[in-house]
Amino acid sequence: MTRSPRFAPPKGRNSDQKGAALVIVLAFVVLLTTLVVAYLSRTTTDRALARSSFDNTSADLLARSALDIIIADFKKEMTDGGTPPSPSTNIVPQRSGSFGDVPNLIRRSHRSDVPPPPAVASFASAVNSTDDASLNGRAISAARWNKHYLIPRRAPAIGETATTVYTDPIAGFIPPDWVFVTNLGPTVLTAPNPAVIGRYAYAVYDEGGLLDLNVAGFPSANSTDAGYLRTIGRKGVLAFADLTATGLSFDAVDNLIGWRNYYNANPAGSYSAFTFAANPTEFIRYFLETGGPAGADRNRNFGVVTTPAGYSSANPRTDQAIINRTELLALRKSLTFAQDAMQYLGTFSRETNRPTWGTSGTVLAGRFPLSRFDLFTTTPPPAANTSGIQALFGLIYVPSAGSVAEHWRYVGKIGSALLSGIPAVSGSNQDPDLFPLLQYALPTATIGEILSIGASLIDQCDGNDETTWIEFAAPDPSSPPLKAFGIDRAASTEADAPSRPATVLVLNRAFRNVGELSYAYRNGSTSLDFRSTTSTDAPLLDLFTYNTANPRLGTVSLNTRNSGVLAAVLRGAVSQDSTSSAAVVSFVTQTAATNAANSIVSDPVLGTAANPAIGRAAVARLAAAGGSRAGATEEEQESIARALAEVGQTRTWGLMIDLVAQSGRYPPNATSAADLPRFVVHAEKRYWLHIALDRFTRQVIDQQLEAVYE
Amino acid sequence: MRHFIRAFTLVEILIAISLLGILTLLLSRLFNSAAITTSMSGKRMESEGQIRPLLDRMAIDFAQMAKRADLDFYGKGTADGGAMTGNDRIAFFSMVPGDYPSTGSESPFSVIAYKVNSSLAAANAAVYTRFQRMARGLVMNGDSSAINDGPIAFAPVNISTVWTSVTSNATTDSKYEIAGPQVFRFEYYYLLTNGTFSTTPWDPSLAGHASPAGMRDVAAVVAAMATLDSRSRVLLTNPQVATISGTLIDYAPGSGPGWLLTQWQNALNTPTNASVQALPRSIIAGIRLYERHFYLAPTPQ
Secondary structure (H helix, E strand, O other): OOOOHHHOOOOOOOHHHOOHHHHHHHHHHHHHHHHHHHHHHHHHHHHHHHHHHHHHHHHHHHHHHHHHHHHHHHHHHHHHOOOOOOOHHHHOOOOOOOOOOOOOEEEEOOOOOOOOOOOOOOOOOOOEOOOOOOOOOOOOOHHHHOOOOOOOEOOOOOOOOOOOOOOOEOOOOOOOEOEEEEOOEEEOOOOOOOOOOEEEEEEEEEHHHOEEOOOOOOOOOOOOOHHHHHHHHOOOOHHHOOHHHHOOOHHHHHHHHHHHOOOOOOOEEEOOEEEOOOOOHHHHHHHHOOOOOOOOOOOOOOOOOOOOOOOEOOEOOOOOOOOOHHHHHHHHHHHOOOHHHHHHEEOOOOEOOOOOOOOHHHHEOOOEEHHHHHHHOOOOOOHHHHHHHHHHHOEEEEOOEOOEOOEEEEOOOOOOOOOOOOOOOOOOOEOOOHHHHHHHHOOOOOHHHHHHHHHHHHHHHOOOOOOOEEEEOOOOOOOOOEEEEOOOOOOOOOOOOOOOOOOOOOOOOOOOOHHHHHHOEEOOOEEOOOOOOOOOOOOHHHHEEOOOOOOEOOOEEOOOOOHHHHHHHHOOOEEEOOOOOOOOOEEOOHHHHHHHHHHHHHOOOOOOOOOOOOOHHHHHHHHHHHHHHOOOOHHHHOHHHHHHOOOEEOOEEEEEEEEEEEEEEOOOOOOOHHHOOOOEEEEEEEEEEEEEEEOOOOOEEEEEEEEEOO | OOOOOOOOOHHHHHHHHHHHHHHHHHHHHHHHHHHHHHHHHHHHHHHHHHHHHHHHHHHHHHHOEOOOOOOOEEOOOOOOOOOOOOOOOEEEEEOOOOEOOOOOOEEEEEEEEEEEOOOOOHHHOOOOOOEEEEEEEEEOOOOOOOHHHOOOOOOOOOHHHHOHHHHOOOOOOOOEEEEEOOEEEEEEEEEEOOOOEEOOOOOOOOOOOOOOOOOOOEEEEEEEEEEEOHHHHOOOOHHHHHHHHHHOOOOOOOOOOOHHHHHHHHHHHOOOOHHHHOOOHHHHHOEEEEEEEEEOOOOOO
């Protein structure tokens, strides 16, 4: 059989060419496969990137939701705790767990922590954030939980010293457990649940009980200048807290303050090598706001930094704020100061500048500024002060005439007729003048007692030595006017003046803090009592203020468990003042400050741990708890009130919530209780939320959300 | 004897050639479509791949903004920023690392700024109409004599006073880096905490609110961007890119999210500018539009 010529292979084609078509087809297949694989690879990568972005967003949203839940729980605790708090222990957030070794820690998410009512439990499951690693190996080490140094560090190990950088906490700190979140919200799990979308763990610290480093601390920490030490020792602002009590060195304090107040403290030298004069007057002037018009409010908001006019390369000085804790950590690292001091230092403090005693929180618009007493600096008062004196004190000056010495007439805010009674303070948001305010605080006192206290307060801050007396109307209009006497260095020449104590201490200067009101006398005979549990004068501590800014920064919670913070405030306080620059002034020593602070916190009856302070009026009780550590005399023991009352507060819950949130899921094969730790983490987010909650209004005074990147 | 070899008839050849032509045409169109699709997809993925990290970067910058009343914010609607026509500019302090000077202790804060460069200088041709980011790392030092490398300048000193390059798209600064080489149009507006959208970063309906004041009234900065992939971009001159950018209008106060992108897309679909009309449709089709809300850390209300 012969092949048809039509189907004969073309001439010239050999056997090598027979597979060409196959090769070409295979080449196309390879090419197409490569293209498809490349495309799939690219889309897979793209999808993974998108997934990562999605997971990060999920973790972020989960973290913010968790913070909202925690804050809502605290607000509920406030609501359920009553306003005013009932019982009084509800003035502070309830603590869960045994945190004796970690005084800053208020609460954490932990399976065994059951805070007493009205606190809300955390819904933590039995999966620990440190000990139980996730299925993909994610865990939060204890050292990471202490990245902020708010937990005391463990003792240095072999080969380490106190200056070795590490954040490992003491063994007593048990890291938080995870709170799992399903589509129904936080849920306590006993076995894996496919509805879980993520988890979070948190610890809450009492940042309001720390020293706000935006205000605290004074320079020239090793100054021996007597005048400067006395100025600092009279306290009045948190800036006069002695940071060396926290373990910081003199150089560290000077470097901190030199950086913070580079303009207003005017240090010499440069960053990390600042030096100060023995009496840095610019620093004092800035924090005490001296030099303003007489009677004007001292309302500097220390949370606002102002760059001075003329700031330029040729004039580059400006103050700085420690904006958040991350910056504080960077500052510590840069200046290499003691890590252990960090547990006493914060960056966020706020207080609604309003009293809490009795019904004062609603009746009064705010506290009475001590600066108003400056209107009495000179006697007779300048014409510019007279209207202010009547508006703010209800007094009219009467010059001496014949045998009648100069004095004041109590006529009230308006008019010129003598009053026989003191108007009552009622309504809400009132700003009464001095005497109605004193009567409001001391409701059982007579008008004579009230006016005598007022006269004595004027004697304390006026510049002369003559005893002030105030004329007021007798209840019977036909009777002659009555007199109320203060106490000054010179006894009154009036025949009907009461007998005076053998020794009196008269400041003859402006009040520095509300505690100094204790130098005033009642009825010209007994001084006010700010150092006993039975004090009836204590409400005054809550009704006056040196700094009128609202909200006020640079405050410390009187209910702090961190006694080292209180010790820093107390250290260096003047325990025996003097009106003579040559006289010896006594100060509260470090030992006395530490002992007093420990008593204030831990005294089983009077201490704040057992019996929290509900307002600044409780400072008298705290002075009773720790005052004996400062000395035996009334003045020495009241140094506690002079140091603490002005910078102390009780109405704000200043919290720092340290929260870690992880988005993720449980694998399908995780079903038993033993599988509970086998969570698959997709993404993680950590926040430090600084928040100031007003205990009485439940309002957020301020907050700051600080993302933590590790 | 004549030997006949059988061959295709003319009709067969004509039919074969016709079929081959039709098949070739179909295949070429198929391949062309596939190529276009692949190319468009590639361009989209390229744009997505570049814009996502940029948006993530911006999200962190905004989320970490230092929100304090005593810290300046430079942006649209502020006293220094003004109304801003065309490409917008923005600058603020943020707790992110930056380009630090060689000396000094590094602080965690930087001055962050964004703008689309419009410098016509020949030396800036490579960055012209490209999205730039400045992250100027600030030092702790309070004694820096070069204040623009120094610490944070609090109020009343403004960002625009110390870091002057933030005020103009045409001003160059070596601290600016190209963050989005494909982004040639940048517009933003504010989502206020009362739920409205605005070109001023505060709520004027609230008494006493007439400045950013720590961005207390701003919940998010809503940024819209137009991008052009690199393969399309090389086919255009810088002035042509600028012309396209000019046809994309500014945000109109009060408009909601999506409105701006709709306007931009309409402008690209039916260009009114003759120069833009003359451009290849494939290039215009390659322009991708994005809008994203950058939420700020909350401020108590």
